[in-house]
Amino acid sequence: DTGVSQNPRHKITKRGQNVTFRCDPISEHNRLYWYRQTLGQGPEFLTYFQNEAQLEKSRLLSDRFSAERPKGSFSTLEIQRTEQGDSAMYLCASSPRDKAFFGQGTRLTVV
Amino acid sequence: GEDVEQSLFLSVREGDSSVINCTYTDSSSTYLYWYKQEPGAGLQLLTYIFSNMDMKQDQRLTVLLNKKDKHLSLRIADTQTGDSAIYFCAERLGSGGSYIPTFGRGTSLIVHP
Numbered sequence: 001d002t003g004v005s006q007n008p009r010h011k012i013t014k015r016g017q018n019v020t021f022r023c024d025p026i027s028e029h030n031r032l033y034w035y036r037q038t039l040g041q042g043p044e045f046l047t048y049f050q051n052e053a054q055l056e057k058s059r060l061l062s063d064r065f066s067a068e069r070p071k072g073s074f075s076t077l078e079i080q081r082t083e084q085g086d087s088a089m090y091l092c093a094s095s096p097r098d099k100a101f102f103g104q105g106t107r108l109t110v111v
Numbered sequence: 112g113e114d115v116e117q118s119l120f121l122s123v124r125e126g127d128s129s130v131i132n133c134t135y136t137d138s139s140s141t142y143l144y145w146y147k148q149e150p151g152a153g154l155q156l157l158t159y160i161f162s163n164m165d166m167k168q169d170q171r172l173t174v175l176l177n178k179k180d181k182h183l184s185l186r187i188a189d190t191q192t193g194d195s196a197i198y199f200c201a202e203r204l205g206s207g208g209s210y211i212p213t214f215g216r217g218t219s220l221i222v223h224p
Contacts, residue, residue, distance in 0.1 A: 004153075104153040
């Protein structure tokens with residue numbers, strides 16, 4: 001499978017714990033996006049990388065969120081001190097230029 | 112997605128055509144997309160249109176773009192029960208602007224026999 005891969009698919013964590021998600025984009029896609037989706041809503045933009053450079057961050061991305069894309073390949077999204085409001089589907093997408101392809105997402109449940 | 116608006120629900124009978132509508136606000140949008148999402152899954156890119164086009168057809172799918180009214184539609188011919196899903200419209204600016212796709216809230220398509 002050469003699509004966008006996200007791990008884990010599901011994560012249940014206790015409030016206050018840290019979690020990290022991984023995204024492996026389609027090979028040679030230089031653009032990578034993270035989105036968050038809650039029930040009944042469309043994907044909301046979190047952050048965007050072009051190669052290894054993080055070019056934009058949404059105001060939704062509080063100080064507890066950090067994302068990296070070392071070497072311009074895979075990316076990680078870390079949430080520190082999780083809160084119940086962080087429960088959502090976290091989606092990663094990659095793009096060569098004009099079309100963005102999404103992974104299956106990581107569903108986070110904070111209990 | 113306050114910049115992209117869609118009606119929330121559409122119900123059609125199997126075999127009929129479905130038309131899902133979307134309005135966007137940014138006249139600088141260069142790419143407009145339609146994605147499909149099934150329960151618990153990620154988004155699948157169905158089709159997209161460049162802003163210098165007004166129509167694109169791909170098998171059962173027809174996209175119409177009215178740039179003057181900033182209106183995009185997706186027509187699905189011969190709708191099947193497998194087409195039941197949430198359909199998202201998204202816009203993206205081209206070079207010189209943000210490359211970030213902005214999504215609407217999605218239209219839930221229900222296909223009944």
